[in-house]
Amino acid sequence: MHLFKLVVRNALRHRLRTALTVVGLAVAVLAYGLLQTVVDAWYAGAYAASNARLVTRNAISLVFSLPISYEARIRGVEGVTKVAHSNWFGGIYREPKNFFAQFAVSDNYLDLYSEFVLPEEQRIAYLRDRKGCLVGRQLADQFGLRVGDVLPLKGTIFPGTWEFVVRGIFDGSDRTKITRQMLFHWDYLNETLRKTAPRRADQVGVYVAGIDDPDNAAAISRAIDSLFRNSLAETLTETEQAFQLGFVAMSNQIIAAIQIVSYVVILIILAVMANTMAMSARERTAEYATLKAIGFGPGFLALLIVGESLAICAIGGGAGILLTAPAATVFKMAAGNIFPVFQVSPGTVAMQFACALAVGLAAAVIPAVRSARVRIVEGLRAIA
């Protein structure tokens, strides 16, 4: 109790210094949390992707398509339960800055994505309307889209102006699911292409296959690819998660830089905190010497310093952790729709806590050892 009292009162002795250190710690822990959340958001799509779904694409590049005739053969592979197909559309909604993903998909596409929840009546309405489309909740909220609205897109890969009618709005099964995309009938695209660009008709961007056992993903992938070996369009099949991570990997260096910066921030505050504790301990050398003269051991002095350091870090780190969630909300609003999912994960909070604890302990080590070792006679001379 007396130790606790001394720790708290010592921590509050230089209120301005302690307050500035606490603010620095709070900002550092907050910055760390936000930067780690940016990294998490980057990977959110890949992490949300399933290992129970395989994506088959052209082995040369995603730019090249696959014949629609492959679907039946893929469906015949042992372990494959369902097969859907999709094409990246790449249209512009009003202005290029309004970018979002648009896919022309087979009608059974959503059967493979149980994480997208669509009311049954909207599903039926969508299936009945050749020009119908489905939009995710995040996308609908962003552009104020409602069921029945017309959604015009200017084609870039598929020229012309394409008009769709919003027939349904699907939600994610939880807050981590990204619902910032638009789906429409592949048949509508294909029929139009048959009229306008017949050579591009009956082509598929990727096949998505549901499998009965994720543990067999590698074997099934090999089986699918072996079907089309030495054909004009060889395939490359991988899990949906690996497929998504392939996209994320393109920005690996940026992510690495963000992660490095997040730890540099912690290192900087460690230096600040260590300086604060060193100054405090140096100023109190005579007090520590007096305590030793009275009979208190070096362990008690070390505990005083470590306790004070941890108390400051607990306040600063705690404030930083508490501010992270609201700051993330503000950050997401300010960042617009760059990050459809921007949530502070429990893992990030745990790392923030660990960083604050590590800073508290590391900053106290040298002052604690020095104070514990101080010779009483020399310590007493510090004020004499």
Place this chain on the structure above:
Amino acid sequence: MNAPLVEIRDLRKSYRRGGQIVPVLTGISLDIREGDFTALMGPSGSGKTTLLNLVAGIDKPDGGVLRVGGVDITALAEAELAEWRAANVGFIFQFYNLMPVLTAYENVELPLLLTALSRAERRERVALTLSMLGLADRMDHYPNELSGGQQQRVAIARAVIADPTLIVADEPTGDLDRNSAADVLSMMQRLNRELGKTLIMVTHDANAARAAKALVHLEKGELIGAPEPVAH
């Protein structure tokens, strides 16, 4: 005759300064008996504070014999020495050395935290000691809310609270005005006369030294003559 409380024989101490060894005490021999109030006097650099520090167990001699209460404190390890100081020595410093973040009550209570006394026993003892020293109404004051004389009285209370065998005081009046100094010296005399405490005081103030029962003069690390009784 009983054995002396403090037995010093051929005590030597030197410091290393700038690569040179500077002798501070060069073979001091002195006995201090229980109930004595001894003043160590001498010019700056004579070694009086070093001698006090050695007797109090906060510094180690280079050689010689140093027994306090029959214990050869030169043979004790650091942890043992800390325990020995907690049980046997009370300290009074020139600049009081109170913890600024603790109240007068809490400062005086500090040495008792190293004992097995209960909280209630500690409270009773601290309150009684502070009352004896005329600080009953200053218990909840922090050092910066007290005058120099009051702070030194708190320091005296801290020095005696654990009932030590020996009280050492290094220039206890050096930072006080004449009235406060007289007050502090009077209290030290009471501790000696009424409670039978053994005190060793370092001072260069002849007036302060006259409060003691005996004067010991040091010069250049050596005792000058035998302890000189003070007539009161």
